[in-house]
Each structure stands twice: as structure tokens, then as C-alpha cells.
Amino acid sequence: MPKLVDHAQRRAEIVDALLRTAADRGLHAVTMQSVALEAGISVRLVQYYFDTKEQLLLAALTRLAARMGERIENRLRSAGDTATPAEIVEAVMLEAIPADAEGRAFHLVYTEYAVLSVTDAALASQPFMAEPDGMEVFLVRQLRAAQQAGDVDPEVDVRREAVALMAMSAGLGLSVLLGQRPADDAFETVRHHLKRLFQSITPDPAAPKSSSSS
Amino acid sequence: MPKLVDHAQRRAEIVDALLRTAADRGLHAVTMQSVALEAGISVRLVQYYFDTKEQLLLAALTRLAARMGERIENRLRSAGDTATPAEIVEAVMLEAIPADAEGRAFHLVYTEYAVLSVTDAALASQPFMAEPDGMEVFLVRQLRAAQQAGDVDPEVDVRREAVALMAMSAGLGLSVLLGQRPADDAFETVRHHLKRLFQSITPDPAAPKSSSSS
DNA sequence: TGCTTTATGGTACAACCATACCATCAAGCG
DNA sequence: CGCTTGATGGTATGGTTGTACCATAAAGCA
Structure with a gap:
């Protein structure tokens, strides 16, 4: 050889x-x-x-899905062990928003695959969309923990809220990808929304104005 | 001839x-x-x-954008003149979620065009993405009206909220398109979220439980 | 040392695609 | 009535794509 x-x-x-x-x-x-x-x-x-080309495309998709996992894990790791549920949820949501060129490239190709899978049988049968389901239960767990810690109103329907959060971050990420709004704008929207969600039980009359953050 | x-x-x-x-x-x-x-x-x-094929594709895109406008107008018209801002916002958001086969077809092709426009110069220069911007100011107006009517907490940042609502409906619509969740689930999420937003100033202690969770 | 196996290059081939070209039919105008 | 012009069919053409086929250099094993 x-x-x-x-x-x-x-x-x-x-x-x-x-x-x-x-x-x-x-x-x-x-x-x-x-x-x-x-x-x-x-x-x-x-x-x-x-x-064959199909095998090549599938291999690339597999790689992409793996990288998605790495990206989220990196986010969570950099948040540290002492991270609160609020911080964890924020990290996961911000991951869906392409900020730098690498993030743009990643999310673009991922989205292209996702849209293609709607009309392509070979891609549709691929279980690369298992992520959202796993992500949902993950977020639900975080929200429940936050509720027990008293950071989220116990009356909140955590499952519905998790779905809403995922949809919002996906939608924001898409709009950034399409050039409809800058990444910073999306970031701020996520933070603003989470601040509301995680303060819903303690309106803290001492500082009702949201003021600046980040 | x-x-x-x-x-x-x-x-x-x-x-x-x-x-x-x-x-x-x-x-x-x-x-x-x-x-x-x-x-x-x-x-x-x-x-x-x-x-040329490019002209054909552009013509189809123009038609698609026009149909988008019609769809939203239809939603608003069927809501009637007596519609509250809450109903109007709900109608607009639900429009982004493909329910029947026709809606699926419409949103699929629209999304395909949108994603394609990221890498295709001819499509990117097309102003068919002006919709989101106009939609944003429209939603802002509705939310402001709701605030003045006392249906929305006056402290809510209406512009941020409008962006969040658009992102959420877009994200939910996409997830339905990708087969990640049924349309009814997305509908319920929208309604649930809007109920929270539009009741934020009147928590109505008579019926605090919204529903049961999983 | 010779043979086999692996990695690689080049090229051929059939299908398909967008587009250009040539031909034809029919209808109204002169 | 004939000619022009709009509407249509068919086909050729040059390019590209995915894939198959043929060839060959090199490295280890016998």
C-alpha cells in the first residue's frame, strides 16, 4: 500500500x-x-x-449535528458549574443566534439542511431533528428548577414556556441570518424577555426599571 | 394573430x-x-x-410576496372592525403558522426563497423582505393601542415585545413546517403567550390557573 | 523480488438543464 | 386575398453533473 x-x-x-x-x-x-x-x-x-453524493451530504449533516451539540456544551461549560437556570437558559438561547462569521456559516448550512429535509426523503428520514425535542425537556427542567428556587412564577406553564423560548430564539436567529436585524438586537430581545420571565415572581419595587445590563 | x-x-x-x-x-x-x-x-x-429562468423565479417571488399581503389582510378582515388589538395581534401571529396543506405549501416555498436569498445575490437585492419591517411597526402600533386601552402593562417595551412576538411566531411556524410539532401545539403556544401579555395588568385572581401542565 | 492492495489521476458517459434557433399555424389588417 | 405578426412546437447546443471505468504509482507482504 x-x-x-x-x-x-x-x-x-x-x-x-x-x-x-x-x-x-x-x-x-x-x-x-x-x-x-x-x-x-x-x-x-x-x-x-x-x-455517492448522497452519502457525502449525509456525512456532512452528521458532522453538523455533532457540532451543534459541541457548541451548546461549550456554552454551558463556559457558563460554569455555578450557573443559575436563568444563565443556562440564556446561554442556550443565545447559541441559536449567529453572531460571528463562523456562527453565521454554521446556522446557515444547518437551516439549509432543515428546509431541504422537508422535500427530500433521504434527509427527512435522518434523525438530525431530534435535537429540538431533547432541548425542550432540557429547558423544561431548567425552568422547573428555577421555579423551585423561586426565580420563576410557580404558575407558569413551564412546558409551554419552553416551547415559546425555543421558537423565539429560532425565529430571532433566522431573522439575523436573513439580515433583517443585527445580532445585538436579537441578543437584547432575548435578555429582555428572560429578565421578565425570571423576575415574574419578585417585581422588586426597589428597581422596577429594567435599566441597562450585559 | x-x-x-x-x-x-x-x-x-x-x-x-x-x-x-x-x-x-x-x-x-x-x-x-x-x-x-x-x-x-x-x-x-x-x-x-x-x-430566462431567473425572471421566472423573480416573478414567482413577487407573486408570493403579494399573496402574503393578501393572507394577512384576509385574516384581519375576517377579524372584523370591532377587533381588539389582542385579536389583531393574534390573527397576525397565527398567520405565520401553516395549518392546512395550502398554508404549508405557501410557507414552505416562502421559507425556501428566504434561505436561498442569503447566498443568491439576485434574490438578496429583491426587497421582498420589507415585510418584517413593516410588520414590526404595525405590531408596535397595536401594542401601544392596547396599552392605552389598559390591556397591556404600560411598562412593557412595545418595540422589544413586537420583535419577540414576530420571532416567536416565525419560529413556531418553522418548527411546524419541519414537522417538529403539530400546528395546534403552536396555536396554543401563541394564545397562551398572548393571554399572559394582554393580562399582565389585570391578573384576575378569580381564575389564576390557566390550564394543567404535563 | 514479485504480487497484491491502496490511493490517486484522468477520462468517458449518460442524463439533464437553460437557452437559442428554426419552423408553422392562425388571425386580423391592408 | 395575401402578408405580417403573435403564439406555439420541436429540436439543437453547449455546459454541467453524478457516476463508472481504466490506468498507474507506491508500499508492504510473500
């Missing part, structure tokens, strides 16, 4: 090339040739490591 | 054929041939009425 290439790494490089091209020219611009060019290899090699 | 065809109507038929194919096979499946087939005419005719 020749160079004895590490297949896993080579596949990762190719997948990254795909994600890069998808990020700045769209998922529809992803072809065997464009990926090969971006990866600096021949088309034949892309074929060699991923027999 | 022969049949002396009404160009406007013929163009409308072709555009509708495009929207139909896009709705059930995706925007990426829209080709001159697929549109011609769906419209029951020859490819040459599609070429005849829309010189």
Missing part, C-alpha cells in the same frame, strides 16, 4: 470543504467538483471516500 | 405551476421542464413568457 491515509481524517477534510462551500455559496452550489476544488483534491478522490 | 392570449393570465398560470412544483418537490426541483410539465405547456412557452 502507498501512503496509508487515515480515512477518518480525510473524510473529515472533505466534509469540511463541503460545509465551507455550502456556507458561502449555498447548499445548492455543493457539487462533487466544487467540493473537490475546495478540498484541493480530485473529484475521483471525493468519490473514493464517499461513494 | 392567433388566439391573442392574455399575457398576464398566462404568466400567472405558469407562476402558479412553479409554486406548485416548488411546494411539493422543493425549489431545487424547479426547472423549465418541470414547470412546463406542471403547467401543461411546452418548455418553449415558458421561455416565451419569461425569457
Whole structure:
């Protein structure tokens, strides 16, 4: 045998090339040739490591889903062990909003995959949308903990609230992606809304005005 | 001359054929041939009425944006003249959630265009995203009116709240489109949230329990 | 040392796509 | 009545795409 290439790494490089091209020219611009060019290899090699284009696309999606998990975990880790439910919920919601170029690229490709999955059977059967369901129960747990800590009104329907929070962050993220509003605006909206939610039981007459934060 | 065809109507038929194919096979499946087939005419005719594919896509987008306006106006009209700001806001938000097949088709294609516009220069320059901005000022007005009527806490930042409401309905609509949750669930979430917003000044101790949770 | 296996390049091929070109039919105007 | 003009069909064409096929260099094993 020749160079004895590490297949896993080579596949990762190719997948990254795909994600890069998808990020700045769209998922529809992803072809065997464009990926090969971006990866600096021949088309034949892309074929060699991923027999068919569909398998390549699925591998990229898998990678993307994994990265999504990493991103959220990183957010939570950087929040530290002493993080309150309010801080955790905020971290998760802010993750859905693309701030820097990397975040934009990530969320764009992810959204492209999601929309494509509506009309593409091969993608629809892929369980990469399990995330939202898991996220929902996670948020519910955080809200319940906040309720028991007295930070959230015990009358709040935590399940409904969790759904609303996820929808809001997704919607804000999308609007930022579409260039309808700057990321900072979305950030502020999230913080403002969470402040309301987490203060709903203690209106604290000493400082009723929201004032500045962050 | 022969049949002396009404160009406007013929163009409308072709555009509708495009929207139909896009709705059930995706925007990426829209080709001159697929549109011609769906419209029951020859490819040459599609070429005849829309010189290039790009013009055809732009025409379809224009039609889509117009239909968006009609849809919202219909919602508002069916709410009647006596509608309260709360009812108007609810109507607008529910419109963003695809309930029936037609709504699904409409929102799917619209979302596909929106996502495509991120990487497609020709679409990005199109001002079909002016809607959200106009919608924002519309919602702000409604919320202000509600404040003056005493239905919304006067301390609420109406502009922030409007942004949050739009994001939430967009996010819920997207999740329904992606099959992550049923439309009824999204409806309930909207209603539940609006009930909180519009009762924030009158907590009505007679019926504090909103419903049971999971 | 020779053979097998792996990694790679190049190229061919069939399908498809957008578009251009050529032809035709019919209707109203002169 | 003939000619022009609008509406349509068919087909060619150049480009691109995904995939299959053929070839070859190199590295370890026998």
C-alpha cells in the first residue's frame, strides 16, 4: 500500500470543504467538483471516500449535528458549574443566534439542511431533528428548577414556556441570518424577555426599571 | 394573430405551476421542464413568457410576496372592525403558522426563497423582505393601542415585545413546517403567550390557573 | 523480488438543464 | 386575398453533473 491515509481524517477534510462551500455559496452550489476544488483534491478522490453524493451530504449533516451539540456544551461549560437556570437558559438561547462569521456559516448550512429535509426523503428520514425535542425537556427542567428556587412564577406553564423560548430564539436567529436585524438586537430581545420571565415572581419595587445590563 | 392570449393570465398560470412544483418537490426541483410539465405547456412557452429562468423565479417571488399581503389582510378582515388589538395581534401571529396543506405549501416555498436569498445575490437585492419591517411597526402600533386601552402593562417595551412576538411566531411556524410539532401545539403556544401579555395588568385572581401542565 | 492492495489521476458517459434557433399555424389588417 | 405578426412546437447546443471505468504509482507482504 502507498501512503496509508487515515480515512477518518480525510473524510473529515472533505466534509469540511463541503460545509465551507455550502456556507458561502449555498447548499445548492455543493457539487462533487466544487467540493473537490475546495478540498484541493480530485473529484475521483471525493468519490473514493464517499461513494455517492448522497452519502457525502449525509456525512456532512452528521458532522453538523455533532457540532451543534459541541457548541451548546461549550456554552454551558463556559457558563460554569455555578450557573443559575436563568444563565443556562440564556446561554442556550443565545447559541441559536449567529453572531460571528463562523456562527453565521454554521446556522446557515444547518437551516439549509432543515428546509431541504422537508422535500427530500433521504434527509427527512435522518434523525438530525431530534435535537429540538431533547432541548425542550432540557429547558423544561431548567425552568422547573428555577421555579423551585423561586426565580420563576410557580404558575407558569413551564412546558409551554419552553416551547415559546425555543421558537423565539429560532425565529430571532433566522431573522439575523436573513439580515433583517443585527445580532445585538436579537441578543437584547432575548435578555429582555428572560429578565421578565425570571423576575415574574419578585417585581422588586426597589428597581422596577429594567435599566441597562450585559 | 392567433388566439391573442392574455399575457398576464398566462404568466400567472405558469407562476402558479412553479409554486406548485416548488411546494411539493422543493425549489431545487424547479426547472423549465418541470414547470412546463406542471403547467401543461411546452418548455418553449415558458421561455416565451419569461425569457430566462431567473425572471421566472423573480416573478414567482413577487407573486408570493403579494399573496402574503393578501393572507394577512384576509385574516384581519375576517377579524372584523370591532377587533381588539389582542385579536389583531393574534390573527397576525397565527398567520405565520401553516395549518392546512395550502398554508404549508405557501410557507414552505416562502421559507425556501428566504434561505436561498442569503447566498443568491439576485434574490438578496429583491426587497421582498420589507415585510418584517413593516410588520414590526404595525405590531408596535397595536401594542401601544392596547396599552392605552389598559390591556397591556404600560411598562412593557412595545418595540422589544413586537420583535419577540414576530420571532416567536416565525419560529413556531418553522418548527411546524419541519414537522417538529403539530400546528395546534403552536396555536396554543401563541394564545397562551398572548393571554399572559394582554393580562399582565389585570391578573384576575378569580381564575389564576390557566390550564394543567404535563 | 514479485504480487497484491491502496490511493490517486484522468477520462468517458449518460442524463439533464437553460437557452437559442428554426419552423408553422392562425388571425386580423391592408 | 395575401402578408405580417403573435403564439406555439420541436429540436439543437453547449455546459454541467453524478457516476463508472481504466490506468498507474507506491508500499508492504510473500
